[in-house]
Amino acid sequence: MSARSPLRHDSVTIVCPVCGSNFGPSGRRTYCSDACRALAYRRRRDMGGIPPVTAPKSQSRREFTVYECNRCGTRSLGEQRCEDCHIFMTRVGIGGYCPSCDEPVSINDLLGGEALLTSK
Template sequence: MSSVNKINQRHPSVEPPGVKSPLRHDSVTIACPVCGSSFGPSGRRTYCSDACRASAYRRRRSSGTLPTLRVPRSQPRREITVYECDTCGERSLGEQRCPQCHTFMRRVGIGGHCPSCEESITISELIGTEFIVEP
């Protein structure tokens, strides 16, 4: 009768002499991802030799397929925000206080000056859709 441990596997001391079961769940041999030669796995070994392991490391480092990501700095949006006075209807770009009424205006949206009439207009008015930009 063979001795069985807690997870129903044969205990290593019961293995026949000269037969070593692999520590991985792969087949008895695995292929090296660099050179393709097959070798017997031991532990978490992935490559057949240190030379193949170093070659794979150099390939990963020099591939350069992933560009360095640069996140732009956050910029204030007041200069590109259109405000409108509820009292007189005056619009202003980047100024929160109405020059005529001296009251605070409400934010309409992000926009700029119209190239033909120099009036402050929002992007949503130009493209005809409404979208919300959260601060």
């Protein structure tokens, strides 16, 4: 067994909300680097007063996360495994079903950029 920390252990590493890389927590640090912290600030500032999307901590985010299969392009809401290809799909972002076509769509697709997800 390696002496290194596990890559996906929440009490040992956390994920940077900007770039998605894993890093060791230190105090109240939220971002992996000062560059990611500055980019998050610029994104919040440039949103023009639109509040970030909030998710309650008590609810699992998987229920409203859109996933897409890298092999066939199928999208699903809340399901991480493709039913056709039987492989794990890539997370696109938070979202829901489109009211007109009833297909999974992420907020990132609608806004044309990256939506911020914060916890209350």
